[in-house]
Amino acid sequence: MGEQGKRSQIMEAAVRLFAEEGFDATSMQDIAREAGVAKGTMYLYFPSKDELIAQVYRHCYRMDVEACRAGLAQEKTALDKLCRRLDNIMDFALSHPLESRIERLYGSRPGSMRRPGDCLEELYEDIEAVVREGIDRGELKNLPSELLSQIYYGIATAMYLSFQADPERWADPQVRSQCRKVIRDSLSADRD
């Protein structure tokens, strides 16, 4: 596991340490030690610590995006898509706590907004497209799609934080359906 190259070793070590200690409290030396390579080797694969951080983030982010898109095509309504995606989000977050932590740490990092193409955009755009469609069809509340997407993510994050302490509970089908209900209730338009 991890021996298809020095690059992966370094990335995995970095994910582990960054998630546990934070970006600033982790030195290049720490990562090199954890990865089992020399300090100089780090710079053969990553030109700088900043770039390593960015690539670690992008790595985690890509895994998340991939996982979150699974099976979305099968769902018809916007709410079904959003609920399906909630499952994906939770499954990923609970099975990849380190990568999730990295995403959150990076998102709240000052200065990260400055790097274009860095942050969450793809995830948000996916969601916003679905949300926009749902609003247009009258399925979702008539609020700015950007706001509604944020709310959706806010709820998903809340659930992740809550289930994180005891990931087993999320496996319970009844719990999942209750959580889907929360999503539906918050986002769906009044019917009648």
Added chain:
Amino acid sequence: MGEQGKRSQIMEAAVRLFAEEGFDATSMQDIAREAGVAKGTMYLYFPSKDELIAQVYRHCYRMDVEACRAGLAQEKTALDKLCRRLDNIMDFALSHPLESRIERLYGSRPGSMRRPGDCLEELYEDIEAVVREGIDRGELKNLPSELLSQIYYGIATAMYLSFQADPERWADPQVRSQCRKVIRDSLSADRD
């Protein structure tokens, strides 16, 4: 504003810089320069950078707690209280973006969970008490109070992030009532 003492000057400079650059990327020297005092002066008022960070955080946190509690007593139902509090949260967050940022930065800081009595506890406990009561009365969804509180905060945060770009929009009464409706829909129990 800010000349009633070196201590305040330093705190205000620290709030500004920490919020903009993060805790680690801001040096004591930077803060001293921004505050217009000498490096050594910092240590007359704060025994270490760690302690400065902690006190800056507590300062922001206290302002937030105070602001969020305003007028809660007048509300009767749990939902009314939560909606009133949403107003307070948004008003504070939009009028004190730096302090809000500090709160979020500190909360996601690795290692900050270790200092007991530090983090968000008071705010969460306030909310959880209301939520628990609402659940008991059948007013709110029958979910773990801790989860429901997280969801409430998740939605509030989402709204803050969304309105942050254009704080004026939150002043619109129609927008506010729509946002309250989201809170109500997500948290309230099914009636029948």
Added chain:
Amino acid sequence: MGEQGKRSQIMEAAVRLFAEEGFDATSMQDIAREAGVAKGTMYLYFPSKDELIAQVYRHCYRMDVEACRAGLAQEKTALDKLCRRLDNIMDFALSHPLESRIERLYGSRPGSMRRPGDCLEELYEDIEAVVREGIDRGELKNLPSELLSQIYYGIATAMYLSFQADPERWADPQVRSQCRKVIRDSLSADRD
């Protein structure tokens, strides 16, 4: 005790702290606190830390010189004078351990040789005069007086260090006479 002036308070506090912690590890602040005066007050009585150290040393040194000269006039032979002086040295050292420590600390301080008139000179000159006379009279070994004086002091210091742990033992008259014998044996010329 110590209230005949700020100056004395400061000196006494300095003696205590310098003896216990050393010159470098004791800050002006520490001394001010111990003396119960403000930091600035220190500089009304001593122009600098270096000067305070020098004056503290001279104070201890003067006490020592005074104590060591007591009763010397009554003794006739060089050996009697040296033995009497040994008593004085030991009595002073054991009853003024702080002052003795200061003297030793200052003596081994690098850079202290540079200040003229600082170090031990008076004590040494006293002794050397006696020693020289003793040599001339054939009473003491025919060695350079400077060497013999050093040896005398070396033995006295050794005794001080040895009795320091249990000062009571020095009160025993038999012990004292044994110690005098050591002095006599080492310094006196062969008789025949």
Added chain:
Amino acid sequence: MGEQGKRSQIMEAAVRLFAEEGFDATSMQDIAREAGVAKGTMYLYFPSKDELIAQVYRHCYRMDVEACRAGLAQEKTALDKLCRRLDNIMDFALSHPLESRIERLYGSRPGSMRRPGDCLEELYEDIEAVVREGIDRGELKNLPSELLSQIYYGIATAMYLSFQADPERWADPQVRSQCRKVIRDSLSADRD
């Protein structure tokens, strides 16, 4: 001399500066400059200034111990051993004035007694064993062995300080024999 490694360069520079300026008055920067290396390099070889001091001391101490033990086995009586050792002590001290100074500085350092295994123990124990044996055999004065050892060291130190100014004089065989006589006279028991 000194180019068999950075570590030695640093140690030698440290010995020089510590001996001349003292431990506290010598900064890591000073040593780095004297050794011709960068500040950071110091910390590749010594984890802290305290540790550097301790290792410098141990280095000097070991050299001393080694030198002082030479040829002791050949001597039979306690007095012969102590005289032979006096030669060793003087030879080492006069040929290694820096190392000797370091030993004395470290010994009189406040706080150095706290590090166990640090100070002079080995040297003292060596001597005390010889002294104890000499007392038991009636060869030396019947005084506490600890006191007699101190006196021996006191005399040796006195001689070192005295010859330091003009080391050539110690080479004179007549001088040496006179000095040995002082040792014999001070320590040996009365014969009759």
Added chain:
DNA sequence: TATGAATGAGTTTTCATTCAT
């Protein structure tokens, strides 16, 4: 490609000294 010794800019912190009150 891989190493790790070497660097030096930058960080936190201390403290002797000054000076307005």
Added chain:
DNA sequence: CATGAATGAAAACTCATTCAT
């Protein structure tokens, strides 16, 4: 006289980055 807030030079130590091997 007395104070103690303010200063800034200097110290110990860290760490991203380079480069000779």
